[in-house]
């Protein structure tokens with residue numbers, strides 16, 4: 001399984017089918033279509049309404065997010 005992060009909202013997405021092809025073409029959260037596989041750190045947001053990290057990062061949807069994109 002390959003993971004990549006949306007460049008706009010930083011959501012981390014799983015990307016790979018059984019043949020190793022790219023399967024995620026656009027972000028299911030924000031619809032952006034550029035991604036990076038290089039980032040530093042990640043945060044699991046379970047309850048965006050009550051999460052300080054989610055407020056700082058402006059996250060509205062639960063999931064795992066990259067803290068900082070490197071490329």
Ligand SMILES: [Zn+2]
Pocket residue numbers: 006007008009010011027028029030031032
């Ligand atoms: Zn996104």
